[in-house]
Amino acid sequence: MLSACGTEDTVLRDPSGHPISTSTTRIAEVNLVNPDRDYSQTCGAPGPADTRRVESSRIVVTDVSLLDALCALGMGDKVVAVTAAPGSVPAYLGPQLGAVPAIGTDPSRDAVAKAGADLVLTTPATAKSAGAFGPARSVTVDANGWEDTFKAVGAAVGRPVSADRLLAAFHADATALGARLDAAHSQVSLVRFGPDAETIPGTDSFAGQILTMVGVQRPPHQRQPGPLKVDSDNFTAADGDLIYVSFEPGGIDHGKSVLLSDRWLDMGAPTWKRVLSVNDEVWYRNPGLAAAGLVLKDLKKSLHGDSSQY
Template sequence: MAAATLVGLAGCSNTPDDDASTIVRTTTKIAGAGVVGIERDTHAACAPATPADPGAPDPQRIVVLDSAAMDSVCALGLWQRVVGAATSDAGTPQPSYLGAGVSALPSVGPAGSPDVGLIAAAAPDLILGSEPADPALADRLRAVAPTVFVGADPVQWKDRFLASGKALGRGISAQQALDAYTADAARVGAEINARQTQASVVRFGSDSLAIEGPGSFSGQVLADTGVQRPAYQRLDVASKDIDDLGDAEGDLIYVSFDGSGGLEHGTSVMESDDWHELGAVTDKRVFAVDDAIWNDGNGLVAARAVVTDLQRSLNEYVS
Protein backbone atom coordinates (compact mmCIF):
# COMPACT_ATOMS: atom_id res chain seq x y z
CA MET A 1 0.00 0.00 0.00
CA ALA A 2 2.86 2.38 0.80
CA ALA A 3 4.44 1.69 -2.57
CA ALA A 4 1.15 2.31 -4.34
CA THR A 5 0.71 5.57 -2.48
CA LEU A 6 4.17 6.69 -3.51
CA VAL A 7 3.49 5.93 -7.14
CA GLY A 8 0.33 7.99 -6.97
CA LEU A 9 2.07 10.93 -5.33
CA ALA A 10 5.05 10.84 -7.64
CA GLY A 11 2.75 10.91 -10.64
CA CYS A 12 0.95 14.10 -9.66
CA SER A 13 1.48 17.45 -11.36
CA ASN A 14 4.57 19.45 -10.41
CA THR A 15 3.14 21.69 -7.71
CA PRO A 16 4.96 22.90 -4.57
CA ASP A 17 3.26 20.12 -2.57
CA ASP A 18 4.65 17.38 -4.80
CA ASP A 19 8.32 17.57 -3.87
CA ALA A 20 10.06 14.69 -2.12
CA SER A 21 10.01 16.39 1.27
CA THR A 22 6.20 16.53 1.19
CA ILE A 23 6.03 12.85 0.30
CA VAL A 24 8.40 12.06 3.15
CA ARG A 25 6.24 13.98 5.61
CA THR A 26 2.98 12.32 4.60
CA THR A 27 4.08 8.70 4.15
CA THR A 28 4.99 6.36 7.00
CA LYS A 29 7.29 4.15 4.93
CA ILE A 30 9.26 4.37 1.71
CA ALA A 31 10.26 0.98 0.29
CA GLY A 32 10.41 -0.42 3.82
CA ALA A 33 12.29 2.53 5.33
CA GLY A 34 10.62 4.20 8.27
CA VAL A 35 10.02 7.90 7.66
CA VAL A 36 11.38 10.23 10.34
CA GLY A 37 9.78 13.58 11.16
CA ILE A 38 6.22 12.97 9.99
CA GLU A 39 4.83 14.79 13.02
CA ARG A 40 7.48 17.51 13.14
CA ASP A 41 6.20 20.52 15.08
CA THR A 42 7.26 23.71 13.31
CA HIS A 43 5.18 26.14 15.35
CA ALA A 44 8.20 27.10 17.47
CA ALA A 45 10.87 26.49 14.83
CA CYS A 46 11.90 30.14 14.83
CA ALA A 47 13.35 31.54 18.02
CA PRO A 48 11.88 34.51 19.89
CA ALA A 49 13.35 37.82 18.80
CA THR A 50 16.91 38.30 20.01
CA PRO A 51 18.36 41.66 21.07
CA ALA A 52 20.69 43.68 18.90
CA ASP A 53 24.31 44.00 19.96
CA PRO A 54 25.12 47.29 21.70
CA GLY A 55 25.80 49.91 19.06
CA ALA A 56 25.13 47.52 16.16
CA PRO A 57 22.76 48.21 13.27
CA ASP A 58 19.29 46.81 13.91
CA PRO A 59 17.66 46.13 10.52
CA GLN A 60 13.90 46.44 10.44
CA ARG A 61 13.21 45.47 6.82
CA ILE A 62 15.15 42.45 5.61
CA VAL A 63 15.31 40.79 2.20
CA VAL A 64 16.64 37.23 2.24
CA LEU A 65 18.20 35.72 -0.88
CA ASP A 66 18.38 32.00 -0.03
CA SER A 67 17.15 29.34 2.37
CA ALA A 68 20.35 29.18 4.44
CA ALA A 69 20.10 32.91 5.18
CA MET A 70 16.41 32.45 5.98
CA ASP A 71 17.36 29.73 8.47
CA SER A 72 19.70 32.21 10.19
CA VAL A 73 17.03 34.91 10.32
CA CYS A 74 14.61 32.36 11.79
CA ALA A 75 17.16 31.13 14.34
CA LEU A 76 17.64 34.69 15.59
CA GLY A 77 13.91 35.43 15.77
CA LEU A 78 13.80 38.07 13.04
CA TRP A 79 11.68 36.36 10.39
CA GLN A 80 8.77 38.76 10.91
CA ARG A 81 11.02 41.58 9.72
CA VAL A 82 11.52 39.89 6.34
CA VAL A 83 9.82 41.95 3.64
CA GLY A 84 10.91 39.74 0.74
CA ALA A 85 12.48 36.33 0.28
CA ALA A 86 13.84 34.51 -2.73
CA THR A 87 12.39 31.09 -3.45
CA SER A 88 14.20 28.07 -4.86
CA ASP A 89 14.88 28.04 -8.59
CA ALA A 90 11.98 25.59 -8.94
CA GLY A 91 9.64 28.23 -7.54
CA THR A 92 8.77 26.27 -4.38
CA PRO A 93 7.97 28.04 -1.10
CA GLN A 94 10.43 28.47 1.72
CA PRO A 95 11.57 25.27 3.50
CA SER A 96 8.59 23.89 5.40
CA TYR A 97 10.69 23.03 8.48
CA LEU A 98 10.89 26.77 9.20
CA GLY A 99 7.13 26.97 9.69
CA ALA A 100 4.04 28.22 7.90
CA GLY A 101 4.71 31.88 8.65
CA VAL A 102 8.05 31.81 6.86
CA SER A 103 6.53 29.94 3.92
CA ALA A 104 3.99 32.75 3.47
CA LEU A 105 6.57 35.54 3.18
CA PRO A 106 6.38 37.56 -0.06
CA SER A 107 8.62 36.35 -2.87
CA VAL A 108 11.23 38.45 -4.67
CA GLY A 109 11.79 35.84 -7.35
CA PRO A 110 14.01 32.78 -7.62
CA ALA A 111 17.19 32.48 -5.57
CA GLY A 112 19.35 32.16 -8.66
CA SER A 113 18.06 35.37 -10.22
CA PRO A 114 16.02 37.49 -7.81
CA ASP A 115 14.00 40.40 -9.17
CA VAL A 116 15.91 43.54 -8.22
CA GLY A 117 12.85 45.64 -8.95
CA LEU A 118 10.78 43.69 -6.42
CA ILE A 119 13.59 43.93 -3.90
CA ALA A 120 13.81 47.71 -4.34
CA ALA A 121 10.03 48.02 -3.98
CA ALA A 122 10.25 46.22 -0.64
CA ALA A 123 12.49 49.07 0.62
CA PRO A 124 14.86 46.89 2.67
CA ASP A 125 17.51 48.22 5.00
CA LEU A 126 19.45 44.92 4.73
CA ILE A 127 19.82 42.30 1.99
CA LEU A 128 21.29 39.02 3.20
CA GLY A 129 22.36 35.94 1.27
CA SER A 130 25.14 33.75 -0.10
CA GLU A 131 27.61 34.80 -2.74
CA PRO A 132 25.73 35.30 -6.04
CA ALA A 133 26.95 33.62 -9.20
CA ASP A 134 26.75 36.90 -11.10
CA PRO A 135 28.97 39.74 -9.76
CA ALA A 136 26.83 42.24 -11.65
CA LEU A 137 23.83 41.17 -9.59
CA ALA A 138 25.76 41.87 -6.41
CA ASP A 139 26.48 45.40 -7.58
CA ARG A 140 22.82 45.99 -8.43
CA LEU A 141 21.73 44.75 -5.03
CA ARG A 142 24.26 46.92 -3.23
CA ALA A 143 22.79 49.91 -5.05
CA VAL A 144 19.41 49.14 -3.45
CA ALA A 145 20.44 48.65 0.20
CA PRO A 146 23.32 47.46 2.40
CA THR A 147 24.01 43.93 1.18
CA VAL A 148 25.93 41.16 2.96
CA PHE A 149 27.02 37.87 1.39
CA VAL A 150 28.21 35.27 3.88
CA GLY A 151 29.62 32.65 1.49
CA ALA A 152 28.09 29.71 -0.32
CA ASP A 153 30.00 26.69 1.03
CA PRO A 154 27.60 24.51 3.05
CA VAL A 155 30.56 22.86 4.77
CA GLN A 156 31.14 26.18 6.54
CA TRP A 157 27.56 26.51 7.78
CA LYS A 158 28.53 27.46 11.33
CA ASP A 159 30.80 30.27 10.18
CA ARG A 160 28.09 31.43 7.78
CA PHE A 161 25.57 31.52 10.60
CA LEU A 162 27.88 33.64 12.75
CA ALA A 163 28.51 35.97 9.81
CA SER A 164 24.76 36.28 9.26
CA GLY A 165 24.32 37.08 12.93
CA LYS A 166 26.87 39.85 12.69
CA ALA A 167 25.17 41.27 9.57
CA LEU A 168 21.85 41.25 11.42
CA GLY A 169 23.40 43.13 14.33
CA ARG A 170 23.26 40.06 16.53
CA GLY A 171 26.75 38.63 16.69
CA ILE A 172 26.46 37.98 20.43
CA SER A 173 23.10 36.21 20.13
CA ALA A 174 24.35 34.14 17.18
CA GLN A 175 27.33 32.89 19.18
CA GLN A 176 25.10 32.12 22.15
CA ALA A 177 22.65 30.23 19.91
CA LEU A 178 25.45 28.21 18.34
CA ASP A 179 26.94 27.40 21.75
CA ALA A 180 23.52 26.30 23.02
CA TYR A 181 23.06 24.04 19.98
CA THR A 182 26.50 22.49 20.51
CA ALA A 183 25.72 21.76 24.16
CA ASP A 184 22.29 20.35 23.34
CA ALA A 185 23.66 18.13 20.56
CA ALA A 186 26.27 16.69 22.93
CA ARG A 187 23.66 16.16 25.65
CA VAL A 188 21.25 14.36 23.30
CA GLY A 189 24.12 12.29 21.94
CA ALA A 190 25.00 11.14 25.44
CA GLU A 191 21.36 10.32 26.22
CA ILE A 192 21.02 8.08 23.14
CA ASN A 193 24.51 6.54 23.43
CA ALA A 194 25.36 7.93 20.02
CA ARG A 195 28.98 6.75 20.13
CA GLN A 196 27.80 3.15 20.11
CA THR A 197 26.30 3.44 16.62
CA GLN A 198 27.92 3.66 13.19
CA ALA A 199 25.32 5.39 11.03
CA SER A 200 25.37 5.40 7.24
CA VAL A 201 24.05 8.53 5.50
CA VAL A 202 23.23 8.24 1.80
CA ARG A 203 21.37 10.39 -0.70
CA PHE A 204 19.66 9.26 -3.87
CA GLY A 205 19.69 11.40 -6.99
CA SER A 206 17.74 10.64 -10.14
CA ASP A 207 20.55 8.37 -11.35
CA SER A 208 23.05 8.36 -8.49
CA LEU A 209 23.69 7.26 -4.93
CA ALA A 210 26.06 9.30 -2.79
CA ILE A 211 27.55 8.97 0.66
CA GLU A 212 27.19 12.11 2.76
CA GLY A 213 30.53 12.24 4.55
CA PRO A 214 31.50 13.74 7.93
CA GLY A 215 32.11 17.10 6.27
CA SER A 216 28.60 17.39 4.84
CA PHE A 217 25.95 19.33 6.73
CA SER A 218 24.22 16.26 8.14
CA GLY A 219 27.59 14.59 8.71
CA GLN A 220 28.71 17.49 10.89
CA VAL A 221 25.53 17.36 12.95
CA LEU A 222 25.97 13.61 13.49
CA ALA A 223 29.53 14.31 14.65
CA ASP A 224 28.25 17.00 17.04
CA THR A 225 26.09 14.36 18.73
CA GLY A 226 28.88 11.78 18.75
CA VAL A 227 27.34 9.43 16.18
CA GLN A 228 30.06 7.34 14.53
CA ARG A 229 30.43 6.56 10.84
CA PRO A 230 31.42 3.31 9.08
CA ALA A 231 35.09 3.28 8.13
CA TYR A 232 34.36 3.54 4.39
CA GLN A 233 32.22 6.67 5.00
CA ARG A 234 34.92 8.66 6.76
CA LEU A 235 35.54 10.69 3.65
CA ASP A 236 37.90 13.61 3.13
CA VAL A 237 35.23 15.19 0.89
CA ALA A 238 31.70 16.24 1.82
CA SER A 239 29.99 13.82 -0.55
CA LYS A 240 30.98 10.99 -2.86
CA ASP A 241 29.02 8.98 -5.43
CA ILE A 242 29.18 5.22 -5.00
CA ASP A 243 28.43 2.25 -7.24
CA ASP A 244 28.80 -0.54 -4.67
CA LEU A 245 25.75 -0.79 -2.41
CA GLY A 246 28.00 -2.35 0.21
CA ASP A 247 29.39 1.14 0.84
CA ALA A 248 25.94 2.13 2.11
CA GLU A 249 26.10 -0.39 4.96
CA GLY A 250 26.02 0.66 8.59
CA ASP A 251 24.45 -0.24 11.91
CA LEU A 252 21.56 1.74 10.51
CA ILE A 253 21.10 3.70 7.28
CA TYR A 254 19.64 7.17 6.83
CA VAL A 255 18.42 7.81 3.29
CA SER A 256 17.26 11.03 1.65
CA PHE A 257 16.01 11.81 -1.84
CA ASP A 258 16.92 14.68 -4.14
CA GLY A 259 13.49 15.60 -5.48
CA SER A 260 11.02 13.34 -7.23
CA GLY A 261 13.75 11.87 -9.44
CA GLY A 262 15.74 10.86 -6.39
CA LEU A 263 12.65 9.37 -4.81
CA GLU A 264 11.87 7.28 -7.90
CA HIS A 265 15.45 6.03 -8.22
CA GLY A 266 15.81 5.44 -4.49
CA THR A 267 12.59 3.47 -4.29
CA SER A 268 13.75 1.27 -7.15
CA VAL A 269 17.12 0.56 -5.51
CA MET A 270 15.58 -0.01 -2.09
CA GLU A 271 13.23 -2.61 -3.52
CA SER A 272 16.08 -4.52 -5.18
CA ASP A 273 17.56 -7.83 -4.02
CA ASP A 274 21.02 -6.28 -3.62
CA TRP A 275 19.67 -3.64 -1.21
CA HIS A 276 17.95 -6.33 0.86
CA GLU A 277 21.29 -8.07 1.35
CA LEU A 278 22.47 -5.19 3.55
CA GLY A 279 22.49 -5.98 7.25
CA ALA A 280 20.76 -2.75 8.23
CA VAL A 281 17.93 -3.57 5.84
CA THR A 282 17.56 -7.08 7.22
CA ASP A 283 17.55 -5.65 10.75
CA LYS A 284 14.83 -3.13 9.75
CA ARG A 285 17.06 -0.17 10.56
CA VAL A 286 16.66 2.05 7.50
CA PHE A 287 15.14 5.49 7.97
CA ALA A 288 14.10 8.06 5.38
CA VAL A 289 14.78 11.68 6.34
CA ASP A 290 13.77 15.02 4.87
CA ASP A 291 16.32 16.09 2.25
CA ALA A 292 15.34 19.74 2.72
CA ILE A 293 16.69 19.47 6.26
CA TRP A 294 19.49 16.91 6.13
CA ASN A 295 21.04 18.11 2.88
CA ASP A 296 19.73 21.57 2.00
CA GLY A 297 19.20 22.96 5.50
CA ASN A 298 22.70 24.32 6.17
CA GLY A 299 21.60 26.32 9.20
CA LEU A 300 21.04 26.21 12.93
CA VAL A 301 17.30 25.49 12.80
CA ALA A 302 17.92 22.62 10.40
CA ALA A 303 20.74 21.30 12.60
CA ARG A 304 18.42 21.17 15.58
CA ALA A 305 15.86 19.32 13.45
CA VAL A 306 18.51 16.72 12.54
CA VAL A 307 19.32 16.26 16.23
CA THR A 308 15.63 15.71 16.94
CA ASP A 309 15.48 13.13 14.12
CA LEU A 310 18.46 11.30 15.63
CA GLN A 311 16.88 11.37 19.06
CA ARG A 312 13.77 9.70 17.67
CA SER A 313 15.42 7.10 15.44
CA LEU A 314 19.01 6.18 16.30
CA ASN A 315 18.05 3.37 18.67
CA GLU A 316 14.83 2.41 16.90
CA TYR A 317 13.69 -0.27 14.48
CA VAL A 318 11.12 -0.01 11.70
CA SER A 319 7.98 -1.83 12.78
Protein backbone atom coordinates in the same frame (compact mmCIF):
# COMPACT_ATOMS: atom_id res chain seq x y z
CA MET B 1 -18.95 9.70 5.25
CA LEU B 2 -21.00 11.42 7.96
CA SER B 3 -19.58 14.72 9.13
CA ALA B 4 -18.62 15.01 12.79
CA CYS B 5 -21.35 16.64 14.96
CA GLY B 6 -23.20 17.81 11.87
CA THR B 7 -20.38 20.12 10.75
CA GLU B 8 -18.56 20.28 7.43
CA ASP B 9 -15.42 18.81 9.06
CA THR B 10 -13.77 16.58 6.42
CA VAL B 11 -10.74 15.59 8.52
CA LEU B 12 -10.41 11.82 8.92
CA ARG B 13 -10.86 10.87 12.58
CA ASP B 14 -10.70 7.72 14.70
CA PRO B 15 -13.75 6.57 16.74
CA SER B 16 -12.65 8.83 19.61
CA GLY B 17 -12.68 11.89 17.37
CA HIS B 18 -8.90 12.31 17.13
CA PRO B 19 -7.53 13.31 13.70
CA ILE B 20 -5.91 10.55 11.65
CA SER B 21 -2.73 11.53 9.85
CA THR B 22 -2.97 11.20 6.08
CA SER B 23 0.63 12.20 5.36
CA THR B 24 3.11 9.76 3.86
CA THR B 25 4.75 7.77 6.64
CA ARG B 26 6.51 5.03 4.67
CA ILE B 27 8.44 4.74 1.43
CA ALA B 28 9.19 1.25 0.06
CA GLU B 29 8.65 -0.34 3.50
CA VAL B 30 10.97 2.21 5.11
CA ASN B 31 9.41 4.47 7.72
CA LEU B 32 9.95 8.20 7.78
CA VAL B 33 11.36 9.90 10.84
CA ASN B 34 9.04 12.68 12.05
CA PRO B 35 6.67 12.65 9.04
CA ASP B 36 4.17 14.92 10.82
CA ARG B 37 6.67 17.48 12.08
CA ASP B 38 5.21 20.95 12.65
CA TYR B 39 7.56 23.28 10.81
CA SER B 40 5.90 26.31 12.40
CA GLN B 41 8.11 25.47 15.39
CA THR B 42 11.41 25.52 13.47
CA CYS B 43 12.44 29.13 14.04
CA GLY B 44 13.70 30.64 17.24
CA ALA B 45 11.87 33.17 19.38
CA PRO B 46 12.50 36.89 18.73
CA GLY B 47 14.98 38.61 21.01
CA PRO B 48 16.57 42.01 21.49
CA ALA B 49 19.61 43.23 19.59
CA ASP B 50 23.04 42.88 21.22
CA THR B 51 24.48 46.10 19.83
CA ARG B 52 23.55 49.79 19.69
CA ARG B 53 23.08 49.68 15.93
CA VAL B 54 19.60 50.79 14.89
CA GLU B 55 17.44 47.69 14.58
CA SER B 56 16.70 46.56 11.02
CA SER B 57 12.97 46.13 10.67
CA ARG B 58 12.73 45.36 6.94
CA ILE B 59 15.26 42.86 5.63
CA VAL B 60 15.61 41.66 2.05
CA VAL B 61 17.62 38.50 1.43
CA THR B 62 19.17 37.84 -1.97
CA ASP B 63 20.20 34.23 -1.27
CA VAL B 64 17.82 31.71 0.30
CA SER B 65 20.79 30.05 2.02
CA LEU B 66 20.86 32.99 4.47
CA LEU B 67 17.26 32.50 5.62
CA ASP B 68 18.15 29.63 7.94
CA ALA B 69 20.32 31.92 10.07
CA LEU B 70 17.57 34.55 10.37
CA CYS B 71 15.12 31.80 11.27
CA ALA B 72 17.38 30.48 14.06
CA LEU B 73 17.95 34.00 15.35
CA GLY B 74 14.19 34.57 15.61
CA MET B 75 14.19 37.29 12.96
CA GLY B 76 11.96 35.69 10.36
CA ASP B 77 9.31 38.33 10.93
CA LYS B 78 11.76 41.02 9.75
CA VAL B 79 12.21 39.48 6.28
CA VAL B 80 10.05 41.32 3.74
CA ALA B 81 11.29 39.83 0.45
CA VAL B 82 13.63 37.28 -1.11
CA THR B 83 15.18 37.91 -4.52
CA ALA B 84 14.63 34.39 -5.75
CA ALA B 85 12.14 32.43 -7.82
CA PRO B 86 8.76 31.61 -6.27
CA GLY B 87 8.89 28.35 -4.33
CA SER B 88 12.58 28.69 -3.51
CA VAL B 89 12.18 29.03 0.26
CA PRO B 90 12.79 25.64 1.91
CA ALA B 91 9.62 24.21 3.47
CA TYR B 92 11.33 23.34 6.75
CA LEU B 93 11.68 27.07 7.57
CA GLY B 94 7.96 27.13 8.25
CA PRO B 95 4.95 29.16 7.15
CA GLN B 96 6.29 32.55 8.28
CA LEU B 97 9.26 32.55 5.90
CA GLY B 98 7.36 30.49 3.36
CA ALA B 99 4.92 33.40 3.02
CA VAL B 100 7.66 35.95 2.29
CA PRO B 101 7.33 37.28 -1.28
CA ALA B 102 9.88 35.82 -3.70
CA ILE B 103 10.36 38.71 -6.13
CA GLY B 104 12.85 37.22 -8.60
CA THR B 105 16.56 37.87 -9.06
CA ASP B 106 15.84 41.03 -11.07
CA PRO B 107 13.01 42.59 -9.04
CA SER B 108 10.70 45.21 -10.51
CA ARG B 109 10.62 48.77 -9.24
CA ASP B 110 7.21 48.13 -7.71
CA ALA B 111 8.53 45.09 -5.82
CA VAL B 112 11.52 47.06 -4.57
CA ALA B 113 9.33 49.93 -3.43
CA LYS B 114 6.90 47.59 -1.69
CA ALA B 115 9.75 45.85 0.15
CA GLY B 116 11.03 49.16 1.54
CA ALA B 117 14.23 47.47 2.72
CA ASP B 118 16.52 49.03 5.30
CA LEU B 119 18.96 46.09 5.14
CA VAL B 120 19.88 43.79 2.26
CA LEU B 121 21.71 40.58 3.12
CA THR B 122 23.54 39.12 0.16
CA THR B 123 26.30 36.70 -0.83
CA PRO B 124 29.07 37.13 -3.42
CA ALA B 125 27.10 34.98 -5.87
CA THR B 126 23.91 37.04 -5.52
CA ALA B 127 25.30 40.52 -4.80
CA LYS B 128 24.04 41.83 -8.15
CA SER B 129 20.45 41.65 -6.88
CA ALA B 130 21.30 43.96 -3.98
CA GLY B 131 21.92 46.88 -6.34
CA ALA B 132 18.20 47.27 -7.00
CA PHE B 133 17.61 48.44 -3.43
CA GLY B 134 19.66 51.62 -3.77
CA PRO B 135 20.50 53.34 -0.49
CA ALA B 136 19.50 50.47 1.79
CA ARG B 137 22.41 49.18 3.87
CA SER B 138 23.85 46.09 2.22
CA VAL B 139 25.97 43.40 3.90
CA THR B 140 27.67 40.66 1.90
CA VAL B 141 28.06 37.41 3.80
CA ASP B 142 31.15 35.65 2.50
CA ALA B 143 31.71 32.86 5.00
CA ASN B 144 33.33 29.44 5.00
CA GLY B 145 30.86 26.89 6.32
CA TRP B 146 27.42 27.13 7.88
CA GLU B 147 28.60 28.07 11.36
CA ASP B 148 30.64 31.01 10.07
CA THR B 149 27.67 32.05 7.93
CA PHE B 150 25.46 32.04 11.01
CA LYS B 151 27.92 34.20 12.91
CA ALA B 152 28.24 36.63 10.00
CA VAL B 153 24.47 37.01 9.69
CA GLY B 154 24.24 37.48 13.45
CA ALA B 155 26.78 40.29 13.27
CA ALA B 156 24.98 41.92 10.32
CA VAL B 157 21.67 42.13 12.21
CA GLY B 158 23.14 43.25 15.52
CA ARG B 159 23.13 39.88 17.26
CA PRO B 160 26.74 38.66 17.39
CA VAL B 161 26.51 37.66 21.05
CA SER B 162 23.23 35.82 20.50
CA ALA B 163 24.72 33.95 17.52
CA ASP B 164 27.69 32.76 19.59
CA ARG B 165 25.40 31.75 22.44
CA LEU B 166 23.03 29.80 20.20
CA LEU B 167 25.88 27.96 18.50
CA ALA B 168 27.46 27.07 21.84
CA ALA B 169 24.09 25.82 23.10
CA PHE B 170 23.68 23.63 20.03
CA HIS B 171 27.12 22.06 20.48
CA ALA B 172 26.34 21.42 24.15
CA ASP B 173 23.00 19.82 23.23
CA ALA B 174 24.67 17.62 20.60
CA THR B 175 27.32 16.44 23.07
CA ALA B 176 24.73 15.78 25.77
CA LEU B 177 22.53 13.83 23.36
CA GLY B 178 25.46 11.70 22.26
CA ALA B 179 26.30 10.83 25.85
CA ARG B 180 22.68 10.03 26.70
CA LEU B 181 22.24 7.77 23.68
CA ASP B 182 25.71 6.19 23.96
CA ALA B 183 26.22 7.32 20.38
CA ALA B 184 29.88 6.30 20.29
CA HIS B 185 28.80 2.65 20.14
CA SER B 186 26.57 3.10 17.07
CA GLN B 187 27.80 2.92 13.48
CA VAL B 188 25.37 4.88 11.39
CA SER B 189 25.27 4.72 7.61
CA LEU B 190 24.05 7.57 5.38
CA VAL B 191 22.70 6.95 1.88
CA ARG B 192 21.26 9.49 -0.58
CA PHE B 193 19.30 8.30 -3.61
CA GLY B 194 19.53 10.38 -6.77
CA PRO B 195 17.60 9.93 -10.04
CA ASP B 196 19.82 7.08 -11.25
CA ALA B 197 22.45 6.39 -8.59
CA GLU B 198 23.07 6.51 -4.87
CA THR B 199 25.88 8.04 -2.86
CA ILE B 200 27.23 7.74 0.65
CA PRO B 201 27.73 11.24 2.07
CA GLY B 202 31.08 11.75 3.74
CA THR B 203 31.96 13.26 7.09
CA ASP B 204 32.08 16.76 5.55
CA SER B 205 28.42 16.61 4.51
CA PHE B 206 26.00 18.56 6.67
CA ALA B 207 24.47 15.44 8.21
CA GLY B 208 27.95 13.95 8.58
CA GLN B 209 29.06 16.99 10.57
CA ILE B 210 26.09 16.74 12.92
CA LEU B 211 26.73 13.03 13.49
CA THR B 212 30.32 13.85 14.38
CA MET B 213 29.21 16.50 16.88
CA VAL B 214 26.88 13.98 18.52
CA GLY B 215 29.69 11.42 18.62
CA VAL B 216 28.06 8.87 16.33
CA GLN B 217 30.48 6.58 14.53
CA ARG B 218 30.38 5.80 10.83
CA PRO B 219 31.09 2.39 9.23
CA PRO B 220 34.73 2.00 8.10
CA HIS B 221 33.98 2.66 4.42
CA GLN B 222 32.14 5.89 5.23
CA ARG B 223 34.83 7.83 7.05
CA GLN B 224 36.10 9.81 4.07
CA PRO B 225 35.37 13.57 3.92
CA GLY B 226 33.72 13.54 0.49
CA PRO B 227 30.87 11.45 -0.94
CA LEU B 228 31.33 7.89 -2.14
CA LYS B 229 29.40 6.77 -5.20
CA VAL B 230 27.88 3.35 -4.66
CA ASP B 231 28.44 0.72 -7.35
CA SER B 232 28.25 -3.05 -7.66
CA ASP B 233 31.70 -3.49 -6.13
CA ASN B 234 31.16 -1.44 -2.97
CA PHE B 235 27.40 -1.88 -2.51
CA THR B 236 27.67 -3.29 1.02
CA ALA B 237 29.56 -0.18 2.14
CA ALA B 238 26.06 1.23 2.60
CA ASP B 239 25.38 -1.14 5.51
CA GLY B 240 25.64 -0.20 9.17
CA ASP B 241 23.98 -0.67 12.54
CA LEU B 242 21.37 1.81 11.29
CA ILE B 243 20.91 3.33 7.82
CA TYR B 244 19.41 6.75 7.29
CA VAL B 245 18.27 7.10 3.69
CA SER B 246 17.05 10.20 1.90
CA PHE B 247 15.95 11.18 -1.58
CA GLU B 248 17.44 13.95 -3.65
CA PRO B 249 15.06 15.76 -6.03
CA GLY B 250 13.97 13.22 -8.62
CA GLY B 251 15.45 10.31 -6.65
CA ILE B 252 12.33 8.69 -5.23
CA ASP B 253 11.73 6.12 -7.98
CA HIS B 254 15.34 4.96 -8.12
CA GLY B 255 15.44 4.86 -4.34
CA LYS B 256 12.37 2.67 -4.15
CA SER B 257 13.84 0.22 -6.66
CA VAL B 258 17.01 -0.15 -4.59
CA LEU B 259 15.20 -0.38 -1.24
CA LEU B 260 13.04 -3.22 -2.56
CA SER B 261 15.90 -5.10 -4.26
CA ASP B 262 17.14 -8.45 -2.97
CA ARG B 263 20.68 -7.17 -2.69
CA TRP B 264 19.61 -4.34 -0.40
CA LEU B 265 17.26 -6.49 1.67
CA ASP B 266 20.01 -9.07 2.21
CA MET B 267 22.21 -6.57 4.08
CA GLY B 268 22.24 -6.48 7.87
CA ALA B 269 20.38 -3.26 8.67
CA PRO B 270 17.50 -3.92 6.24
CA THR B 271 17.19 -7.47 7.59
CA TRP B 272 16.89 -6.11 11.13
CA LYS B 273 14.52 -3.35 9.92
CA ARG B 274 17.04 -0.73 10.92
CA VAL B 275 16.53 1.57 7.93
CA LEU B 276 14.80 4.94 8.32
CA SER B 277 14.07 7.76 5.88
CA VAL B 278 14.89 11.40 6.65
CA ASN B 279 14.22 14.71 4.92
CA ASP B 280 16.99 15.32 2.35
CA GLU B 281 16.24 19.04 2.28
CA VAL B 282 16.99 19.29 6.00
CA TRP B 283 19.83 16.78 6.33
CA TYR B 284 21.88 17.87 3.31
CA ARG B 285 20.65 20.71 1.12
CA ASN B 286 20.30 23.62 3.53
CA PRO B 287 23.07 23.66 6.12
CA GLY B 288 22.30 26.03 8.97
CA LEU B 289 21.52 26.14 12.67
CA ALA B 290 17.76 25.81 12.24
CA ALA B 291 18.23 22.70 10.06
CA ALA B 292 20.85 21.37 12.48
CA GLY B 293 18.32 21.53 15.30
CA LEU B 294 15.88 19.45 13.25
CA VAL B 295 18.57 16.84 12.49
CA LEU B 296 19.33 16.65 16.20
CA LYS B 297 15.64 16.06 16.96
CA ASP B 298 15.55 13.30 14.33
CA LEU B 299 18.52 11.59 15.97
CA LYS B 300 16.98 11.91 19.42
CA LYS B 301 13.81 10.26 18.16
CA SER B 302 15.33 7.50 16.08
CA LEU B 303 18.96 6.64 16.80
CA HIS B 304 18.02 3.58 18.85
CA GLY B 305 14.74 2.90 17.08
CA ASP B 306 13.79 0.62 14.24
CA SER B 307 11.22 0.61 11.48
CA SER B 308 8.69 -1.38 13.48
CA GLN B 309 8.44 1.41 16.07
CA TYR B 310 7.06 4.05 13.69
